[in-house]
Amino acid sequence: MDLLGDYRTEIDKIDKEMTKLLEKRMNISKSISKYKMEHDMQIFHPEREKIVIEKNKGYLENKEYGDLVESYYDNLMYLSRLVQQKEIYSENNIYTKPYKNDRENLVVGYQGVPGSFGNEAMLKYFKNIKEAKSYEKFEDVFKAVEDGEIEYGILPVENSSTGGIGTVEDLLKEYNLYIVGEECIRISQNLVGIKGATVDDIKEVYSHPQGFEQSTKFFDKHKDYNLIPYSNTAISAKLVSDLKDKSKAAIASERAAKLYDLKIIKKDVNDLKNNYTRFIVIGRDLECDETCDKVSILFSIEDTSGGLYTVIRDIKEFGLNMSKIESRPNRNNPWNYIFFVDFDGNLFDVNIKKAINTIARSSKYFKLLGCYRNVKCK
Known part of the structure; x- marks a missing residue:
């Protein structure tokens, strides 16, 4: 009696059924990607994935396999994300709405109070504002845009001397909103009393x-x-x-x-006199027209050797002029990082569409943040 052969035959039968079920699951993932496109939803929902893992661990009779089930479903959902990313960011599926050139008589929001740099950037970018609403926190602005309380929000995202505004970058990942514009203002810090x-x-x-x-x-x-x-x-x-x-x-x-x-006790106390802050304008729709010349994306990579190199290689092979790359810790996955990248381009350009599709397929997680008009700081 070939006991080992019997075991292997049984495993082959199980593998065959698992392969059929995997194919069925991936086909459903494709259908889900279409639903997400139609309803403008993000691919990655970490809370949903945690629920799936815990639910399936509960089905185990032998609880010693809990870690194995967690690893199995973590990889399975990663494969589902890859299938969805391939569908959503394919060359034919990047849907944009017309770029709103006439940004007047709008209800817009910013973080801070009158006199803040956010307020200054808003007044510089928007003309003839119908109503300006101020919010205490950066996330309050994101929520207001998402809920339709305001049409656009403007927020600082990067300073020339201190780098990225981490809180805003994290919120760009968490909310299903898009960058539709940017503004840049010179920052002069003063000691006032x-x-x-x-x-x-x-x-x-x-x-x-x-x-x-x-x-x-x-x-x-x-x-x-x-x-x-x-x-x-x-x-x-x-x-x-x-x-x-x-x-x-x-x-x-x-x-x-x-x-x-207040009195200016000491003028220009900031270290750098050419100190600028870049602000982004966020909206509910991915807007783009032929005049937009800057693309922003974010992505995470597998924690394997050469993961980042693969994406950088993709960027190089498509000849993209990258103007920014910055990493942020992934709050949902310790010691994993989210990368923010800006490069020159327009979503109507076939080469840009192909590049986005390729980068999305090379990434563990990918999000197209927006395509908008580049503003030079001066």
Whole structure:
């Protein structure tokens, strides 16, 4: 009696059934991708995947196989994502809506208060705003756009001296919204206080953390100052104005100082005089026309040797002019990273469509963030 042969025959039968079921599952994944395209949904839903894994672990009679089931379904759902990415980001399935050139008389939102850099960027980008709404947190702006409370939101995404705004980058991954435009403003940080206050009077300084980061040389000379992080530079200025205390100061713009009737105690305290912040405009639709010349994507890769190289090779092979690449820790997967990439191009270009399709297939997770008009910082 060939006992080993019997075991292998039984495994072959099981494998045959599993292959049939795998094919059936992948066909359903394709159907799901079509549904997601029609309803403008993201491919990757980590919470849903966790539920699937836990549910199937519960079906086990022998609980010792729990880790194996988790690994099995993790890989199975990864394969499903690959199938869906191939469908959604195929050359024929990148659907865009017309780029709205007439961005006037709109309800738009920003984070902060009047006098903030976000408010300044909004006024520079949008003309004849119907209504401007301010929000306390970056995520509040994302939620307002998603819920239709505002048509567009504008948020900082990158500073020339301190790099990317991590919170906003994380939200770009989490929300099913698109970048439809950008604006760039010069950042001049000033030490501001109530009238009559001097540098020697100051004991406490309020600012958004980036205001402190951009002004390290100034604060190295004033180590006796107590630096207190605050949600926004303009809100910091408003607080100092309300406190009416000579020992309190804020790092804020000249516009905020005027708005809240504060004195500029020390002008241009930021380390770099050519200090710029890039803002993105977010909307519910993927908008594009022939004048758009910048594409933004994000992706994650398999934790294997050469994973990032494969994507970079794809970018090089398609001749893409990459203007930015930045990594962020993946909050859903420790020691895994999300990469944000900007490159020149337009979604109506066949080469760009092919590049996006190829990069999506090389990625563990992929999202097309938008195609919009590039704005030079000057």
